[in-house]
Amino acid sequence: MIRLKDVEMEYENGTKAIRGISLSIEDGEFVFLVGPSGSGKSTIIKLLIGEVEPCRGRIMINGFSVSNISEKQIPLMRRTLGVIFQDFRLIEKKTVYDNLSFVMRAVGASPKEIKKRIPYVLHLVGLEKKAGNYPTELSGGEQQRVAIARALVNNPNTIIADEPTGNLDPERSLELMSLLVKINQLGTTVVVVTHEKDLVDRFGKRVITIDSGHVVNDSVGGYVGGCIHG
C-alpha cells in the first residue's frame, strides 16, 4: 500500500517539484502515473524508493514511513519494491542469470533459493532460454524483460516502472505492458510512470495525472494529459 499525504518536495536549487500531493494506492492495484515532462513524476518515483526525502508531508510505503525512516530501515523498505527503469540498467558484464542472482544475493538469499527462483522468474518473462546470454546479446524488449525479471526476483509487494517502454517500439511496448498486467494479476501492485497516451488508453486502468507538481486527475480509464479534471 502506498500513501502520500500533503507531500511537498523542493530541490536544493529551489525547484519546487511536488506541491502538496496526496494520493493512495491500494495493494494489488495497477496504476498509471502520467504527466508531461517536468511535471514531477520522476520526483514521485524518487520519493517512493527513498532516494530523496520530502520537505513536508508523509509517505507510507508497504508499512514503512518514508518521511522519517531510519537509515537501517531503508534497505528493508526497498526490498518491498521492484524498480524498472527506462534504460534497463542491466550490468553488461554479467549474464542474464547473474544479473538476477546478484540482486538475490544482495538481500541475503541462499544459493539454493537463487537456483529455484531464477528459472521461475525467467519463465514468467519468457526468457528461460536466455539465462546464459549477456545483455548486449539481447534486443531492447528482451533487456527490459530482464529488468522486469530482476524487479520481480525478490518477490516485492510493489513494482515501480519508470517509463519502461521509453526505449521500445510500439509492439514491444504493448508486449511489455501486457506482461506487467499479468504480474499485477498475480497479486503484485504495479505503478507505471509513462507519457504514452495510446498505451494507457488501451489498458483502461487507474490513471493519476500529475502536472506542475499537483495531482490534476485521478480516474479509471484513460490518459488526461495536462488537463484539469475534477
Place this chain on the structure above:
Amino acid sequence: MAKHEFGYFAREGVSNMFSHGFMSFAAVGITVACLLIMGTFTLVAVNANELLRDLEQENEIVAYVDDSYTDAQSKALQKKLEAVPNVVSVTYISKEQATADFAAEYSDEELFQDLDPEIFEDRYALKIGNLNQISQTVQQVTAIEGISDVAAHEEIAGGFITVRNVATVVCVALIVILFVVSVFIISNTIKLTTFDRREEIAIMRMVGATNGFIRWPFVYEGFMMGLLGAVIAFFSQWGLYAAVTRGVSNNDTLQLIRVIPFQELWVPVAVVFAAAGILIGVGGSLSAIRKFLQV
C-alpha cells in the same frame, strides 16, 4: 555472515582486484615499498637498541683512588660510590689486583709480568644502569673526594645513543607518513573500482542491499591487497636483512657489531607487517567506499 556470503564476498574481492590489474599492482607495490622502508628503519632501531643494551651491560667506568689514600681510606669510598645514582654495582680493585690483572691481560709480554704494584692505583670498577646518563654519572663520581680520575667510553656510548635516537625518530616519522600515503593510494585504487561499479552499487542499493553487503567485497579487496603487500614485503625484508647481515659479518671494520639473526625477529616482523598491511588495505577500502554508501 553466512558461509555462502563469505565465499561470494571473497570471489567478488578477488575479481575486483584483477579487474583493475595495474592499479592493484601499483597499490600492492606501494604497500610493499612502505612496509619495507618502515621495516628497515625499525630493524635498524631494534639492532641499535640491542647493541646499546649489550654496551650497557658490558660498559663499566673505572674510578681511580687518590695515591695519597691509605688502604682503609680507599675502601671507605665504596659506600660513597654506591650512593651515586645510576651506579648499579661497585667492585674494589686494589693496586695488587690491578697489577695481576694487567699481567694476565698481557701474559705474552714478558716486560709486563713483573711490574711494581706501586705504579698502579687502587680503583673501583662501576657498572652503570642507563647509558644515556653516563656523563652525569661520571661528573658525580669525579666530584667525590678521594677520586683522582675517571675513565669512561662516553663517545662510544654517545654514538650508539645518537644512532638509536635518530633511527627511532626517523622510524616513527616514516611510519606515520608512509602509512598515510599507503592508505591514500589503496583508497584511490578502490575508488576506481567503486567508480567502475557505481551502477552495480546503485542497483544493489535499489533492491535493498545493506551497506554491509555492498561494503564487504571492497573490504576483502583491500584486505587481500594489504595482505599480499605484507607477504611480499616480509620476504623482501628477509632477503635484504640477510644481505646486510652477510655484509656486516664479512666487513673487517663492522664485524664487531652483532646483528640480531632474522630467525629471532621473523615472528614480530611477520605479525607487524601483516597487521600494518591489513590495516592499510582495509582502512583504504573503507575510506574509498564511504561516499558510495550515503543513502
